[in-house]
Amino acid sequence: xxxxxxxxxxxxxxxxxxxxxxxxxxxxxxxxxxxxxxxxxxxxxxxxxxxxxxxxxxxxxxxxxxxxxxxxxxxxxxxxxxxxxxxxxxxxxxxxxxxxxxxxxxxxxxxxxxxxxxxxxxxxxxxxxxxxxxxxxxxxxxxxxxxxxxxxxxxxxxxxxxxxxxxxxxxxxxxxxxxxxxxxxxxxxxxxxxxxxxxxxxxxxxxxxxxxxxxxxxxxxxxxxxxxxxxxxxxxxxxxxxxxxxxxxxxxxxxxxxxxxxxxxxxxxxxxxxxxxxxxxxxxxxxxxxxxxxxxxxxxxxxxxxxxxxxxxxxxxxxxxxxxxxxxxxxxxxxxxxxxxxxxxxxxxxxxxxxxxxxxxxxxxxxxxxxxxxxxxxxxxxxxxxxxxxxxxxxxxxxx
Amino acid sequence: xxxxxxxxxxxxxxxxxxxxxxxxxxxxxxxxxxxxxxxxxxxxxxxxxxxxxxxxxxxxxxxxxxxxxxxxxxxxxxxxxxxxxxxxxxxxxxxxxxxxxxxxxxxxxxxxxxxxxxxxxxxxxxxxxxxxxxxxxxxxxxxxxxxxxxxxxxxxxxxxxxxxxxxxxxxxxxxxxxxxxxxxxxxxxxxxxxxxxxxxxxxxxxxxxxxxxxxxxxxxxxxxxxxxxxxxxxxxxxxxxxxxxxxxxxxxxxxxxxxxxxxxxxxxxxxxxxxxx
Numbered sequence: 001x002x003x004x005x006x007x008x009x010x011x012x013x014x015x016x017x018x019x020x021x022x023x024x025x026x027x028x029x030x031x032x033x034x035x036x037x038x039x040x041x042x043x044x045x046x047x048x049x050x051x052x053x054x055x056x057x058x059x060x061x062x063x064x065x066x067x068x069x070x071x072x073x074x075x076x077x078x079x080x081x082x083x084x085x086x087x088x089x090x091x092x093x094x095x096x097x098x099x100x101x102x103x104x105x106x107x108x109x110x111x112x113x114x115x116x117x118x119x120x121x122x123x124x125x126x127x128x129x130x131x132x133x134x135x136x137x138x139x140x141x142x143x144x145x146x147x148x149x150x151x152x153x154x155x156x157x158x159x160x161x162x163x164x165x166x167x168x169x170x171x172x173x174x175x176x177x178x179x180x181x182x183x184x185x186x187x188x189x190x191x192x193x194x195x196x197x198x199x200x201x202x203x204x205x206x207x208x209x210x211x212x213x214x215x216x217x218x219x220x221x222x223x224x225x226x227x228x229x230x231x232x233x234x235x236x237x238x239x240x241x242x243x244x245x246x247x248x249x250x251x252x253x254x255x256x257x258x259x260x261x262x263x264x265x266x267x268x269x270x271x272x273x274x275x276x277x278x279x280x281x282x283x284x285x286x287x288x289x290x291x292x293x294x295x296x297x298x299x300x301x302x303x304x305x306x307x308x309x310x311x312x313x314x315x316x317x318x319x320x321x322x323x324x325x326x327x328x329x330x331x332x333x334x335x336x337x338x339x340x341x342x343x344x345x346x347x348x349x350x351x352x353x354x355x356x357x358x359x360x361x362x363x364x365x366x367x368x369x370x371x372x373x374x375x376x377x378x379x380x381x382x383x384x385x386x387x388x389x390x391x392x393x394x395x396x397x398x399x400x
Numbered sequence: 401x402x403x404x405x406x407x408x409x410x411x412x413x414x415x416x417x418x419x420x421x422x423x424x425x426x427x428x429x430x431x432x433x434x435x436x437x438x439x440x441x442x443x444x445x446x447x448x449x450x451x452x453x454x455x456x457x458x459x460x461x462x463x464x465x466x467x468x469x470x471x472x473x474x475x476x477x478x479x480x481x482x483x484x485x486x487x488x489x490x491x492x493x494x495x496x497x498x499x500x501x502x503x504x505x506x507x508x509x510x511x512x513x514x515x516x517x518x519x520x521x522x523x524x525x526x527x528x529x530x531x532x533x534x535x536x537x538x539x540x541x542x543x544x545x546x547x548x549x550x551x552x553x554x555x556x557x558x559x560x561x562x563x564x565x566x567x568x569x570x571x572x573x574x575x576x577x578x579x580x581x582x583x584x585x586x587x588x589x590x591x592x593x594x595x596x597x598x599x600x601x602x603x604x605x606x607x608x609x610x611x612x613x614x615x616x617x618x619x620x621x622x623x624x625x626x627x628x629x630x631x632x633x634x635x636x637x638x639x640x641x642x643x644x645x646x647x648x649x650x651x652x653x654x655x656x657x658x659x660x661x662x663x664x665x666x667x668x669x670x671x672x673x674x675x676x677x
Contacts (some may be wrong), residue, residue: 008546018499018542020454021577022567022588164452164460174453181454182592184569281499281542282451294473295504296450 003248003318009198010212010286012321017197022181023382030188031199034105038206043103050095051210054128055085059093059211061218061375064113066345074228074368076361078182079377080216081239082350088380089208089239090121094190096207098125101188102199109189110130112176114141114169114235115353116148117380118192125190133157136175137167141305145384166299167310169235173283175327193236194313197284200235201313208242215244215375223373229254232354232377234327235271237316239379244325254326258315260302261329271300273312274320274327282310287317302394303332306353306380333361336392339382349379352389402559403492404536404583407442408618412673413640414439414631414665415620416647419446421471427656434663436491436636439670441640442584443489444539447476447497448657453493454498454541456646462652466527473501473526477533483535494537494563494583496619502526502540523551527558537561537583539623547575552582566611566619567591568602576621578611584609585619587638593667595645597624605637628672635673643669 009015017027037043051057060080064078068076081089098109107124112135119135126133135152139161142149152159165171174195179190194201194208212230218287219227230247232240234257247253257270270276273288280289282297289299290310300310313386319325335352338359343349350358354377361368383390390397403541407413416435428445443486449467452459453582476495480482483489501654505526530538543551548562555562566574568591578585587607589600604621611619621634633639650665651658 006489016547017544018547019544020541020567020588021544021565021573022569022571022591024544025547025569025571026568091523168497170451174451177453178456178593184591278504280504283453283540286503287502289500289502291504293504293506295500296467297500 005198005202011318013200013317013347014317015201015258015286016286017284018281018286019197020181023184026180026184027197027199034100034199034203037100037103047096047099050099051092055091055095056083057210057313058214058290060081061075061215061324063222064346067342068365071363071365072161073370073373075364075370076365077219077227077373078348079211079243079375082212082354082378082381084126086117086121087383088121088351089242090118090192090213092126092127092210092242093192093207093238094121095203097188097203097374098131098192101190102131103128106186106187109190110134110136110176110179110187111190111192112169112172113192114135114172114308115304115384116141116145117306119157119159120148120151120155122190123152123155124223126157127155133139133181134160136160136162136165136172136179138172139163140167141169144305144388148384158358169305170297194241194315195236195283195285195311201285201315204238206246207242208238209245211242211377212244212246213240219373219375224248226253226371227373227375228368229256229314230375231256231258231357231361233258233307233353233379234312234316235309235353236311236315239377241313241315243377244257244319245340251366255319255324257325257327257362258330259327260304260356261331262301264305264331265329269301271302271308271310272329273310273362275329277310280325281337285314286316288312303335303388304352304356305355306351307384329358330359332392336389338362339385339389348378349382349386351377351382352385354379355382404442404494407492408584408639410441411670412635412676413441413620414666414670414673415442415448415622415640415642416440417444417644419459419466419477419648421448421466421469421475422462422648422651423465423655424470425475426468427651427658428479429483430659431651432489432661433487434659435666436489438663438667440666441489442494442643444494444613444642445476445480447473447501448497449494449501450584452498454593456645457595458648458652462648465466473505481533485590492536493541494535495535496539499540499542499551502538506552510511521555521649524557527554527560531558531560537563539563539565539586541565542658543575566607574607574610575614578615579615581615581617583617584639585617586642587619589623589634589659590610594623596626596649599626600630604634608638615619620629628668630674631669632672635676639671641669
């Protein structure tokens with residue numbers, strides 16, 4: 001059932017390449033280069049070495065024993081992507097794309113970022129490979145995540161605050177695409193999620209699929225069996241598809257994506273695309289988008305800058321359409337509670353993004369027997385979110 | 401064959417772009433009338449989109465302002481029909497907008513339009529309403545050759561043209577795109593997004609020569625053109641010049657009183673290209 005995009009870059013009806021003609025040869029060139037290098041032994045070896053020696057892979061599969069006992073149901077394991085170098089799963093994709101860009105002779109990386117994790121990862125890879133780096137970040141997000149802005153600059157990147165539209169992640173993506181049409185020859189657009197035109201959804205998925213490759217082996221070793229469900233948060237969907245991918249053919253493993261409902265899916269302040277969006281064409285892909293009846297993209301909202309995106313990757317839209325994965329909304333309040341609960345019970349401060357997945361595990365686990373197993377991907381660490389959560393709780397601490 | 405070919409029957413064509421509803425539809429109406437009176441051969445009407453990824457700051461801001469003013473796709477369609485029925489606008493007109501405005505037109509909206517069935521929503525419904533309003537074609541900058549078929553089918557069913565774009569980076573794709581083009585070909589002069597440029601460095605002549613070796617469909621050059629000399633230089637290498645951001649800037653400056661200023665500008669541009677051979 002695990003599917004590769006067809007020659008037109010589609011998963012079922014989702015995907016494609018809806019981009020200006022100016023960029024077509026660039027994505028065709030990228031597709032050809034990726035098709036070549038993904039099967040190239042030395043490329044794979046180089047990437048594996050980077051993953052292990054530089055990023056600190058494999059990441060741990062950690063048994064959250066305190067939380068499991070406290071909830072009194074299914075056993076909960078955390079896939080600890082928060083322990084990766086730079087503090088999130090984003091580094092997996094970035095090392096892959098930066099290495100590919102280097103092989104293609106590109107000398108400059110551009111990227112969008114929401115929470116700043118992908119921007120920091122891209123700036124890190126650019127520093128490592130000696131490449132120029134420009135990161136586009138919504139102005140609102142530069143304020144929410146000022147520490148990450150500082151980190152990117154420290155790593156030698158230029159950070160461009162984006163003021164158009166809602167000044168958040170979608171506008172940063174638009175601006176990165178605009179910059180790519182402006183300067184193609186030496187520049188690779190290091191897209192941060194499983195979205196955009198083909199081949200990005202495939203490339204990003206493949207580089208992130210190391211999460212489920214490891215998790216599958218690790219759970220078999222720890223428990224001698226596969227999990228009953230895998231949970232991950234979904235914005236564009238890169239940590240989720242990485243967490244799902246090597247379980248897609250295991251039909252008894254439920255795959256659950258946790259979307260940011262913001263203040264609730266019955267409000268306008270939400271970013272839950274599967275729950276509230278519909279089919280459309282935007283940012284290079286046909287997929288599900290939050291939009292009004294005239295196809296204007298909706299201004300979405302979540303406490304999480306990383307999930308604050310009005311679309312979802314085409315492979316997720318496909319998995320949803322065939323019922324292989326399901327997508328559930330989680331509100332700000334539920335995510336913040338999970339953030340606090342995980343900190344207290346396990347001593348682990350998860351990213352507010354990942355807290356959406358934990359929140360759903362907190363709902364599910366007590367309803368399940370003790371011999372059931374859940375794997376929850378902790379996509380990133382929560383240090384960056386402490387100030388925002390404190391603000392949400394009414395405190396104002398000068399953390400950033 | 402749509403009426404677009406008429407646009408290229410009066411010497412080299414001058415094609416202005418105007419964002420509908422910026423700053424309001426009444427101003428757009430007066431600007432369109434001034435454009436026709438002053439020699440515009442074809443008028444591109446922009447339907448505002450929330451996230452116009454191919455536009456520079458000037459047209460982005462015009463889109464945002466029009467949407468903030470409450471303009472909707474249905475209002476723009478009614479507005480164009482009014483131009484044809486009541487305002488004596490006879491020059492060819494095309495819409496420039498983004499794929500989702502058409503693809504998602506009313507789908508899942510508040511119920512059928514005009515009591516029409518579901519088939520009249522989305523791209524088929526949109527194109528039918530375009531034809532009824534007197535629109536001759538569509539320009540969709542985020543729909544490249546590989547994705548155009550589902551949009552072209554809807555255009556053809558309604559008898560309007562889907563305009564193809566060719567870019568400085570198209571290279572070996574030119575033959576494929578040009579030989580399958582309808583209406584006219586939009587040659588993108590430069591890398592990047594729309595906006596005024598002091599200099600165009602692309603070898604436009606090489607691109608238009610290549611286009612002419614495979615098709616008789618006329619081609620016009622846009623992106624970055626603002627001065628009459630630039631328009632003349634581009635018209636010398638093609639069948640016409642397209643100007644957007646420079647006009648939107650005039651509208652931004654003069655607001656509701658922009659029509660006479662835009663008219664003067666268009667006259668100077670048409671005069672610059674008309675007799676270029």
